[in-house]
Structure formats: structure tokens, C-alpha cells
Amino acid sequence: MRDIKLVEVRSELAAGTRGASMGIDALKVASLDKKSDFFTKFDPVNVKDANDYLWRGNEHPYAKHIDGVYEVIHNVYTTIRDLREKRKFPIVLAGDHSTAAGTIMGIKAAHPERKLGVIWIDAHADLHSPFTSPSGNMHGMPLAMCLGIDNLEQKLNDPLPGTVAYWDKLKNIGGEKPKISPEDIVFIGVRDTEYPENYLIEKYGITNISVAELRTSGIPSAASKVLDRLKACDQIYISFDVDSLDTSISKGTGTPVPDGLTLSEAVQLNEALIKDKRVCAWEIVEVNPTLDTENAMAENAFEILESTTRSLVQNF
Numbered sequence: 001m002r003d004i005k006l007v008e009v010r011s012e013l014a015a016g017t018r019g020a021s022m023g024i025d026a027l028k029v030a031s032l033d034k035k036s037d038f039f040t041k042f043d044p045v046n047v048k049d050a051n052d053y054l055w056r057g058n059e060h061p062y063a064k065h066i067d068g069v070y071e072v073i074h075n076v077y078t079t080i081r082d083l084r085e086k087r088k089f090p091i092v093l094a095g096d097h098s099t100a101a102g103t104i105m106g107i108k109a110a111h112p113e114r115k116l117g118v119i120w121i122d123a124h125a126d127l128h129s130p131f132t133s134p135s136g137n138m139h140g141m142p143l144a145m146c147l148g149i150d151n152l153e154q155k156l157n158d159p160l161p162g163t164v165a166y167w168d169k170l171k172n173i174g175g176e177k178p179k180i181s182p183e184d185i186v187f188i189g190v191r192d193t194e195y196p197e198n199y200l201i202e203k204y205g206i207t208n209i210s211v212a213e214l215r216t217s218g219i220p221s222a223a224s225k226v227l228d229r230l231k232a233c234d235q236i237y238i239s240f241d242v243d244s245l246d247t248s249i250s251k252g253t254g255t256p257v258p259d260g261l262t263l264s265e266a267v268q269l270n271e272a273l274i275k276d277k278r279v280c281a282w283e284i285v286e287v288n289p290t291l292d293t294e295n296a297m298a299e300n301a302f303e304i305l306e307s308t309t310r311s312l313v314q315n316f
Contacts, residue, residue, distance in 0.1 A: 005088040006042035011049040011072045013065045014098035014138035017254035021095045023287030026298035062159040063130040066166040073102040080106025092283035101142035105174040117184045117233030122241035123257035125197040130159040132196035148178040154196035189244040192257045223272035235280045252297025271311035
């Protein structure tokens with residue numbers, strides 16, 4: 001039996017659109033609409049955010065609010081590290097996707113000897129750094145933080161010295177070594193990337209299973225392929241960004257992209273992946289109810305959350 005701990009991270013500092021901090025409460029409203037008792041089963045841990053930095057102005061154009069982002073990622077890191085040391089299984093509900101870096105760092109710090117694989121279900125690769133980001137929004141940078149990659153070969157920006165200092169501090173949370181290796185990342189549904197990210201994907205041969213491939217092979221076969229690709233890993237973390245869903249159902253998120261997963265595909269995929277006994281944490285991010293009507297995205301996201309948790313419980 002997995003000892004599940006719900007972790008709530010209401011940070012939206014790193015998103016380009018405001019409102020993701022409300023996503024967790026939108027999920028809770030959705031659970032009420034569905035008459036579900038899901039949230040009565042857990043005593044959640046609330047991670048302190050740093051959203052007050054939004055009112056302070058931004059001094060880091062190529063890594064917006066990186067000072068506050070550092071604070072919240074460090075808070076997530078210590079929370080996840082402590083939970084994993086106690087052999088808890090974190091189910092993380094988060095606002096913007098930057099905080100996934102803290103989750104990865106915490107998992108690694110708790111068991112540094114264990115090789116960590118990452119399944120990244122997302123429309124975006126999130127491999128940018130302050131040197132390459134076209135927007136400066138740090139929810140596009142968490143994997144680069146954990147890989148310790150600046151990608152100076154594709155440098156587009158000249159971030160300020162203070163920005164670089166915070167970036168180096170971020171990469172070194174939980175230790176100076178990279179937390180994951182590129183060969184231990186599998187993308188699913190990534191389809192909106194910039195050239196600097198494509199360069200890294202090609203350079204390191206990072207696997208990306210497209211939505212088309214997923215449909216051709218079928219969910220069970222695709223899930224098996226993903227897990228086999230990570231066969232050398234001792235533990236696996238799954239991060240699910242709701243913008244991996246198709247725009248027909250993903251309006252309530254900041255960066256929707258066409259040609260994504262259907263709700264049924266997302267449910268089946270997460271249910272299948274989480275059955276692997278190496279999975280040690282699962283996360284859902286980027287629900288933004290301010291961009292939605294009738295709380296539709298949160299209702300879809302809650303269905304994925306509840307079904308995935310049920311699959312986890314039933315298989316242990």
C-alpha cells in the first residue's frame with residue numbers, strides 16, 4: 001500500500017498568464033460538482049509560495065521573478081525531500097510548471113544513489129534557460145534546471161549577472177550535480193518547441209512519443225515503451241501538464257496547443273504508467289480557471305487526478 005501525501009503548491013510566479021495559483025481550488029470545486037470525497041481522504045501539505053513577488057516588479061527580463069521562483073522551488077524541494085525520506089508517495093497539485101524542478105530535486109536528495117527517470121507529459125519541452133528563453137517565463141525552464149544545462153551553444157540572451165547568480169543557485173538546490181540525465185527523460189505529447197530546445201532533444205536523443213504515435217500503437221503499448229525506455233532507472237517521477245490535452249478541452253490553461261491528448265487518452269495513459277512500482281511521485285500542473293468557463297478544465301483535470309490515484313491504490 002502506498003502512503004499517499006497530497007502536496008499543494010499555489011505558485012504562479014513563473015507563468016506568463018496569471019491565475020494558475022487558483023487551479024488547486026478549482027480542482028476542489030470540481031470534486032464537489034462530481035460529488036467526490038477525494039479531498040476528504042488526504043491531509044494536504046501546503047507549500048509556501050512567493051506570489052507576492054508579482055507586486056514587486058521584475059528585475060530579471062530573461063528569467064522573470066527568478067528571486068521568488070528560487071524561494072518557492074527551494075520550499076518544494078525540502079517538502080518533497082522530507083516526504084520521500086519518510087517513504088511517502090507525493091501527489092503534487094501545482095500551479096505553474098517551474099515547481100516541478102523542486103519535486104525532482106527533492107526526490108533525488110532523499111535517495112541520491114537511485115537513478116531517477118522522468119516522464120514529462122506536456123505540450124512543451126521546458127528545456128529553456130535564461131540564455132535561450134524567448135519569453136523569460138520560468139515555467140519553460142524546470143528540466144534545464146535539473147539537468148544543469150545552460151545551452152550556451154544556442155544562446156539568444158544576455159541575462160544580468162544577478163539573474164545568472166540566481167540561476168546557478170537554482171541548479172544547485174540539493175547539490176551541485178545534475179539531478180537527472182537526458183537519457184532518463186521521456187516526453188509524451190511534446191509538440192510546441194523552439195530551436196534551442198530542439199537542439200538539445202536532438203543532441204541528447206531525448207525520446208518524444210507524439211500523440212500520433214500514441215494513437216497508432218495504442219496506450220498500453222506506448223506506456224510499455226516509455227517504461228522500457230527507463231528500464232535502467234530505479235525510480236520514476238511523472239509530471240502531467242494539462243496543456244498536453246487538446247485545445248478542444250484545454251482552454252483553462254495558460255499555453256494551450258492544438259493536436260493534443262483527448263481526456264480518455266490522458267486518463268488511460270496515466271492509469272497505465274502509475275502502475276509501475278518504480279513510480280515514486282505524480283504531479284498535475286497548470287490548471288488556470290480564470291481562462292475557462294464552467295470550470296471545465298478543472299473538471300477534466302480532476303477526472304485524471306482521481307482516476308490516476310485510484311489506479312495507484314488498486315495496484316499496491
